[in-house]
Amino acid sequence: MIDLNHALVVAFLLFGTGVAGVLLRRNAIVVFMSIELMLNAVNLALVTFSRLRGDLDAQVLCFFVMAVAAAEAAIGLGLVIALFRRHESIDLDRATLLRS
Amino acid sequence: MAIDHFPLILLFPLLGVLVNATLGKRLSLRASGGLASLTVFLSFLVAVQGFLALRGVTGDAARVVFTLWEWIASGDLRVDFSLLLDPLSSLMVLVVTGVGFLIHVYSIGYMAHDRDYPRFFAYLNLFTLAMLLLVLGDNFLVLFVGWEGVGLCSYLLIGFWYERMFTATMSTAQAGQKAFIVNRIGDFGFLVALFLIFTHFHSLRFATVFAAALQHPASPAVMTAIGLLLLLGATGKSAQIPLFVWLPDAMAGPTPVSALIHAATMVTAGVYMVARSHVLYALAPAALDTVAWIGALTALMAATIAVAQNDIKKVLAYSTVSQLGYMFLGLGSAAYGAGVFHVMTHAFFKALLFLGAGSVIHALHEEQDIRKMGGLRRALPITFATFLVATLAITGFPGLSGFFSKDEILAAAFQAHPLLWAIGILTAGLTSFYMFRLLFLTFFGASRLSPERAAQVHESPRAMTLPLMILALLSVVGGWVGLPPVLGTHLLGGTEGGFLGPVFADLHHVPGAGHGGHLSHATEWALMGVSTLVALAGFAAAWLRYLRPAAARDLFRAPASVWQRLLADKYRIDELYDAAVVRPLAACAQFLWRWIDEILIDGLVNFSGLAVRVGGEVLRLFQTGYVQTYAFFMVLGVIVLLLRLLA
Numbered sequence: 001m002i003d004l005n006h007a008l009v010v011a012f013l014l015f016g017t018g019v020a021g022v023l024l025r026r027n028a029i030v031v032f033m034s035i036e037l038m039l040n041a042v043n044l045a046l047v048t049f050s051r052l053r054g055d056l057d058a059q060v061l062c063f064f065v066m067a068v069a070a071a072e073a074a075i076g077l078g079l080v081i082a083l084f085r086r087h088e089s090i091d092l093d094r095a096t097l098l099r100s
Numbered sequence: 101m102a103i104d105h106f107p108l109i110l111l112f113p114l115l116g117v118l119v120n121a122t123l124g125k126r127l128s129l130r131a132s133g134g135l136a137s138l139t140v141f142l143s144f145l146v147a148v149q150g151f152l153a154l155r156g157v158t159g160d161a162a163r164v165v166f167t168l169w170e171w172i173a174s175g176d177l178r179v180d181f182s183l184l185l186d187p188l189s190s191l192m193v194l195v196v197t198g199v200g201f202l203i204h205v206y207s208i209g210y211m212a213h214d215r216d217y218p219r220f221f222a223y224l225n226l227f228t229l230a231m232l233l234l235v236l237g238d239n240f241l242v243l244f245v246g247w248e249g250v251g252l253c254s255y256l257l258i259g260f261w262y263e264r265m266f267t268a269t270m271s272t273a274q275a276g277q278k279a280f281i282v283n284r285i286g287d288f289g290f291l292v293a294l295f296l297i298f299t300h301f302h303s304l305r306f307a308t309v310f311a312a313a314l315q316h317p318a319s320p321a322v323m324t325a326i327g328l329l330l331l332l333g334a335t336g337k338s339a340q341i342p343l344f345v346w347l348p349d350a351m352a353g354p355t356p357v358s359a360l361i362h363a364a365t366m367v368t369a370g371v372y373m374v375a376r377s378h379v380l381y382a383l384a385p386a387a388l389d390t391v392a393w394i395g396a397l398t399a400l401m402a403a404t405i406a407v408a409q410n411d412i413k414k415v416l417a418y419s420t421v422s423q424l425g426y427m428f429l430g431l432g433s434a435a436y437g438a439g440v441f442h443v444m445t446h447a448f449f450k451a452l453l454f455l456g457a458g459s460v461i462h463a464l465h466e467e468q469d470i471r472k473m474g475g476l477r478r479a480l481p482i483t484f485a486t487f488l489v490a491t492l493a494i495t496g497f498p499g500l501s502g503f504f505s506k507d508e509i510l511a512a513a514f515q516a517h518p519l520l521w522a523i524g525i526l527t528a529g530l531t532s533f534y535m536f537r538l539l540f541l542t543f544f545g546a547s548r549l550s551p552e553r554a555a556q557v558h559e560s561p562r563a564m565t566l567p568l569m570i571l572a573l574l575s576v577v578g579g580w581v582g583l584p585p586v587l588g589t590h591l592l593g594g595t596e597g598g599f600l601g602p603v604f605a606d607l608h609h610v611p612g613a614g615h616g617g618h619l620s621h622a623t624e625w626a627l628m629g630v631s632t633l634v635a636l637a638g639f640a641a642a643w644l645r646y647l648r649p650a651a652a653r654d655l656f657r658a659p660a661s662v663w664q665r666l667l668a669d670k671y672r673i674d675e676l677y678d679a680a681v682v683r684p685l686a687a688c689a690q691f692l693w694r695w696i697d698e699i700l701i702d703g704l705v706n707f708s709g710l711a712v713r714v715g716g717e718v719l720r721l722f723q724t725g726y727v728q729t730y731a732f733f734m735v736l737g738v739i740v741l742l743l744r745l746l747a
Contacts, residue, residue, distance in 0.1 A: 017734055022728070023732050024728075027309070092726070092727065
């Protein structure tokens with residue numbers, strides 16, 4: 001029997017995977033996808049809580065997250081392209097402008 | 101005649117300063133110097149008006165006060181920037197502007213070869229302004245402003261040729277610093293005296309303070325302290341023991357400066373201040389006696405040093421110290437009028453002596469050693485004639501100005517204490533000796549100049565000789581305003597009657613002030629006779645010693661006896677002060693600099709800088725520049741917060 005707690009565990013694992021991807025991977029696209037993973041983990045958690053409480057507010061918030069994720073995808077890809085134009089590479093280790 | 105416009109006296113030199121300081125570089129020598137002289141002359145005209153207006157006036161009418169603005173109003177302390185014209189300040193203003201004008205004119209000739217003339221004339225006008233403020237102030241604080249102003253100008257003008265050396269070991273700038281710093285010691289005394297005056301009399305206005313002191317004098321100890329501290333200030337400015345050491349070195353300045361500041365006017369500021377504070381001194385007999393003794397000892401000491409000096413300006417400098425001692429002797433003998441009278445006559449003949457010396461130095465292209473002069477009376481006839489008049493005046497030749505003023509002082513000293521008189525008369529003999537020595541070595545005998553230099557010697561230009569002649573005239577007739585009682589009326593008047601009478605009238609309220617009674621005419625004749633004889637003796641001694649043909653040979657011989665060496669070395673007082681004061685202070689400063697400042701304070705400052713730097717270096721390690729590192733710390737933080745919330 002799958003109950004809602006299992007859904008929350010999945011959401012937590014998804015979020016953890018996303019965090020690990022953001023922190024550990026050097027490829028900008030992969031980092032980017034990991035962020036999407038974190039967002040969707042949150043979405044899953046939101047939907048689960050909505051179901052738990054019998055309240056639709058959290059599902060509404062879920063749509064906002066999707067919209068923001070779409071906008072973020074546009075900006076994020078733009079950033080990746082800019083990074084590539086500058087360094088001929090999308091390796092994040094080479095994006096160290098903040099340091100100097 | 102109303103004289104309410106007398107503050108104009110200050111305005112003219114102020115304009116001169118402003119124009120010369122801002123536009124001076126674009127003016128020619130004649131325009132710059134002419135303007136400076138003109139402003140002082142205009143002040144002189146107003147001063148003459150003031151003098152005429154105050155003649156024959158008595159009581160409160162003889163005090164014209166003009167308040168320019170309220171200066172300080174803080175609690176009890178209320179000080180107006182106000183000016184006072186009374187017979188005493190009027191006389192001082194006349195001397196400052198009159199002699200000052202002549203010296204300004206002389207400077208046009210003297211500074212002809214100097215590119216920096218606008219600076220010179222700006223300083224000279226600034227000095228005149230400060231000096232006039234000093235004598236015209238209606239309270240101690242305005243006087244103090246002028247007091248410091250003249251000190252500043254003195255410093256600036258001593259170091260006027262700042263790139264030159266004065267002696268082998270001292271630059272002119274150092275000479276200026278010496279004058280300034282020595283004066284600071286005196287100013288310290290003056291300031292403390294002002295504090296005491298304010299705490300006890302709750303005012304700094306002359307009239308208020310003196311009235312309060314007469315009605316409710318402070319305790320004798322406080323009055324004596326005030327008198328002595330004021331005297332300390334006066335010894336600084338007027339070069340008396342123990343603070344006289346700066347004046348001989350002040351000769352590093354151009355000669356007109358020596359004449360104006362360090363002979364005729366600024367150095368008499370101390371005399372003026374003591375005369376102005378006569379009420380305070382009348383209430384503090386011990387302080388007054390100290391004035392007399394310091395004056396007498398300074399007069400004698402400086403005269404003995406002057407005997408052994410070979411620099412024409414040094415001789416005159418020590419002579420000035422000695423004559424200032426006479427003035428203090430007069431003041432200390434409660435003969436304030438006599439002291440001020442000597443200020444006036446001394447301004448005439450000492451300015452003349454310095455300007456004459458300047459003319460000689462000018463003609464010989466900066467030669468100042470009298471051993472290398474001689475026989476100049478044919479080449480420099482006007483300078484010689486005027487110098488002779490001044491020498492006769494300072495030595496007290498009967499009928500000339502110095503005779504009357506010196507005699508009045510000696511008569512007062514005789515009444516105060518016979519020993520004071522004896523010191524005074526001995527000094528008179530020495531004065532006569534060193535002045536005639538100077539005259540003989542410079543103008544008489546065979547020329548000791550090198551032949552090529554002797555051919556170039558020429559009399560100075562008209563701008564320089566004209567002031568000499570006017571001052572010579574004043575040196576002759578200037579004393580006639582103060583004829584002794586046996587010879588006629590005393591126009592100036594000491595403690596009673598005469599022009600200065602109203603100023604010193606309040607002394608009548610002090611029982612026992614002034615050393616009672618008049619001298620009998622016979623005593624007065626006798627005193628005059630003795631001083632004339634002593635002056636003649638000095639003259640004869642100088643004649644015998646320095647007009648022998650063989651005298652020239654001995655000039656360059658090193659001083660033989662211990663006594664002569666001591667005189668030539670000026671009693672080694674500079675060395676004494678150097679060892680007793682300057683070096684301990686320098687060592688102290690060295691300690692503060694090397695240990696307290698460089699190690700302790702700089703150490704603390706550097707340590708705080710170092711700590712920040714090291715801290716920064718450590719924190720830098722966390723700033724890798726990788727976004728992911730930052731994100732890692734963020735996640736770490738979130739996890740810590742979450743654990744904290746859940747725990």
